[in-house]
Amino acid sequence: MAKAELEIVGKRYAISCAPGQEARLEELGARFDQRVKELIEALGDLGVDRLFLAAGLSLLDELDAQAANSGAKALDDRIRNLEHRAATLLTDAAARIETLSRRVDEAN
Secondary structure, eight states, X not given: OEEEEEEETTEEEEEEEOTTOHHHXXXXXXXXXXXXXXXXXXXOOOOHHHHHHHHHHHHHXXXXXXXXXXXXXXXXXXXXXXXXXXXXXXXXHHHHHHHHHHHHHHHX
């Protein structure tokens, strides 16, 4: 088992991880450290437990917002695709109706 070394607001943490994942965890740790520091600037030093909780909640809130935006975009894309398909089907149906109408006129 490998270990990643993280530093969050001046305190070092050793986290076990799968081999090869150390750099990714260290990158995530640096981003988490930045979020905690931003919260300290905004709220003051509330203690490590509360700061970590606030940072985790703010990150989850951000992920939820991104997921909602992504879901809305996917839905918009799907609606546009369905509208395009419907327009194509209507155009094809109109062309067939026009052809049938000409045949009826020619037969009379």
